[in-house]
Amino acid sequence: MQQELRLNTHTHHLGRCALAIALACGIGSAHATDITGAGSSFVYPILSKWAASFATQSGHRVNYQSIGSGGGIAQIKAGTVDFGATDMPLDKADLEQHGLAQFPDVIGGIVPACNVAGVAPGQLVLSGSVLADIFLGRIGEWSDPAIAALNPGLTLPSARITVVHRSDGSGTSFNFTTYLSLVSPQWKTAVGSGSTVQWPVGIGGKGNEGVAAYVKQLPNSIGYVEYAYAVQNQLGYARMRNAAGTLVEPGRDSFQAAAASVDWAKTENFAVSLANAPGATAWPITATSWVLMRRQPQDATHAAVALDFFRHGWTAGKSAAIALDYVPLPDTLVQQIEAYWHMHIKS
Amino acid sequence: MSGDRANMRYGHRGDPVPGRRVARADGAASPPAASAVATCSHERRARADTRNDRWFRGLLQACALLVLAVLLGAALSTAWGGREVLLGQGWRFLGSAQWDPVTNNYGALAPVFGTLVTSLIALLLAVPLAFGIALFLTRTAPPWLRGPLGTAVELLASIPSIIYGMWGLFAFVPFMARVEPWLSASLGRLPLIGCWFQGPPLGLGLLTAGIVLAVMILPFISAVMREVFQAVPAQLIEAAHALGATTWEVAWQIVLPYTRAAVIGGIFLGLGRALGETMAVTFVLGNSYAISGSLLMPGTSIASSIANEFNEAVGTHRSALLALAFLLFVVTFAVLLAARLLLRRMTRREGLR
Numbered sequence: 001m002q003q004e005l006r007l008n009t010h011t012h013h014l015g016r017c018a019l020a021i022a023l024a025c026g027i028g029s030a031h032a033t034d035i036t037g038a039g040s041s042f043v044y045p046i047l048s049k050w051a052a053s054f055a056t057q058s059g060h061r062v063n064y065q066s067i068g069s070g071g072g073i074a075q076i077k078a079g080t081v082d083f084g085a086t087d088m089p090l091d092k093a094d095l096e097q098h099g100l101a102q103f104p105d106v107i108g109g110i111v112p113a114c115n116v117a118g119v120a121p122g123q124l125v126l127s128g129s130v131l132a133d134i135f136l137g138r139i140g141e142w143s144d145p146a147i148a149a150l151n152p153g154l155t156l157p158s159a160r161i162t163v164v165h166r167s168d169g170s171g172t173s174f175n176f177t178t179y180l181s182l183v184s185p186q187w188k189t190a191v192g193s194g195s196t197v198q199w200p201v202g203i204g205g206k207g208n209e210g211v212a213a214y215v216k217q218l219p220n221s222i223g224y225v226e227y228a229y230a231v232q233n234q235l236g237y238a239r240m241r242n243a244a245g246t247l248v249e250p251g252r253d254s255f256q257a258a259a260a261s262v263d264w265a266k267t268e269n270f271a272v273s274l275a276n277a278p279g280a281t282a283w284p285i286t287a288t289s290w291v292l293m294r295r296q297p298q299d300a301t302h303a304a305v306a307l308d309f310f311r312h313g314w315t316a317g318k319s320a321a322i323a324l325d326y327v328p329l330p331d332t333l334v335q336q337i338e339a340y341w342h343m344h345i346k347s
Numbered sequence: 348m349s350g351d352r353a354n355m356r357y358g359h360r361g362d363p364v365p366g367r368r369v370a371r372a373d374g375a376a377s378p379p380a381a382s383a384v385a386t387c388s389h390e391r392r393a394r395a396d397t398r399n400d401r402w403f404r405g406l407l408q409a410c411a412l413l414v415l416a417v418l419l420g421a422a423l424s425t426a427w428g429g430r431e432v433l434l435g436q437g438w439r440f441l442g443s444a445q446w447d448p449v450t451n452n453y454g455a456l457a458p459v460f461g462t463l464v465t466s467l468i469a470l471l472l473a474v475p476l477a478f479g480i481a482l483f484l485t486r487t488a489p490p491w492l493r494g495p496l497g498t499a500v501e502l503l504a505s506i507p508s509i510i511y512g513m514w515g516l517f518a519f520v521p522f523m524a525r526v527e528p529w530l531s532a533s534l535g536r537l538p539l540i541g542c543w544f545q546g547p548p549l550g551l552g553l554l555t556a557g558i559v560l561a562v563m564i565l566p567f568i569s570a571v572m573r574e575v576f577q578a579v580p581a582q583l584i585e586a587a588h589a590l591g592a593t594t595w596e597v598a599w600q601i602v603l604p605y606t607r608a609a610v611i612g613g614i615f616l617g618l619g620r621a622l623g624e625t626m627a628v629t630f631v632l633g634n635s636y637a638i639s640g641s642l643l644m645p646g647t648s649i650a651s652s653i654a655n656e657f658n659e660a661v662g663t664h665r666s667a668l669l670a671l672a673f674l675l676f677v678v679t680f681a682v683l684l685a686a687r688l689l690l691r692r693m694t695r696r697e698g699l700r
Contacts, residue, residue, distance in 0.1 A: 217550070
């Protein structure tokens, strides 16, 4: 019985594959469209995965260049690409001035990665204000009473903390500093938020991999990386006390909880940061990336293909997103985005 | 069949050459017979020569001018790209150590400081070492060792800088992290320069970057030194030896003064590379906009700042990075100019003596 069932799904699979190939060939030869996008490096891994599966399914090719959020914004404003991707949402005035529409594409999490002797991954607990004080240099040693108060059972060395940050401009830094600005007034006035900021202390690593390498090598260090890099490099990470006061573990569940705790319907152009999200189990340093498209596209077919591409990512591409440690958008949000497209993008 | 055809083709192609040879032989034999014709042809030849010479001179001039034009164009275009910050912040750009993209407040002091300090460390370490290598290879090394060793040193030059960066990060930085506590305990106690060697033993920082740079520029300097040391006339050296000079005295009093201009040229070739080096420095310098008194602390350099931040920079931030690029032109030019002046003064003093 079970075997029969398996066989059945197998043939079903085959049939679907054949159909897909037939469709791909048919559409591919008839009218394959090449669309281009540019911007955020945060979403590059997942967009390229989606582009590959989208190409086999529809025959259309998506060419995405990860030139950074700033570059993506500039390119879509200039109209040289079909879509831009940015880690920082544009405000309403900016969007309207350039005739742009904006919607989220994927959600991810950033984790404090640390390397402290005798502390296992996930053992260390930090709060937003303590994290900000560490990155401000106001807390200089691991044995500081502020850290000890959060970790009653843990013996921390009385060693200097080495702070590691990104040396290149990045959406990860933008999201991290946005969070620190929200939880620490001192951080907000002294440093602020941006893809590159004036770091008061510490050393800079190039890219997520650079920060991961430094944290791994330097004893008593702390940095921040995208969740996937912490997992892949088996870095020590900290749990965080979130806005609701709950102790949360980084991972898909807590990232998803952050996405669910925001009332997307009440936002304008989905411009809301998931940093310090209010949900009871929400991971506090959750990040979204946004797509920018023209409201009046120069080429309607290109725009339609681009929208199809994102629809593909949110449905068929879900498992790919999960495999890369991103969080797919919740279904309710996808419906809201579709309604938003209908209202704002002519295609 | 095909062989026949090949022969035929060979014959055709071969034919004109002997023919021409014959014609030329005729021409060489004929001058006494018709001198008027010869003068005419000589004149024609001379005219053609001057014309060709003129063309060639022009071509050479164009080559040199092209370099100048490219250099000027690159310098001016970076200045133009950075005009917003260069004009907007004025001297504050040179004098301030702030680098704050959030408030768009830019100062180049930290990157300039890092660039100069790391290059200086690199020179201090590389020049004596290169001098030793070159002397050994030209004077004291057994002949069977000269080839392999020379090649090994030159091989260092062909390694891409990203490899030096990765080697620096994964192999040399952990090594330095073990050495630095010892440096702090010994050199850190010295008066005056003690403060240079104090700080947390991160393994990366100005000193590490300087040492990696020294390894990178070593082959350039030693290759130039080796070449020019070989060009020192043997009579000079033998004469010195005959007067009872030791190898060191020959090196210091004969070889070095004889080759001084070229040696200084080689050193500045290495310095030029050290000033502009990007990738290797980015990996081991720490990328922190700070000016600290200790060589063990992280810093940043002009080139690595640009490489790090250019990708995501827009507006004023991009302008600031281009202004930084222009500054690198200026710094490099100033350093080379200083070298030239130094060389000229040394030559003049030599002349007076």
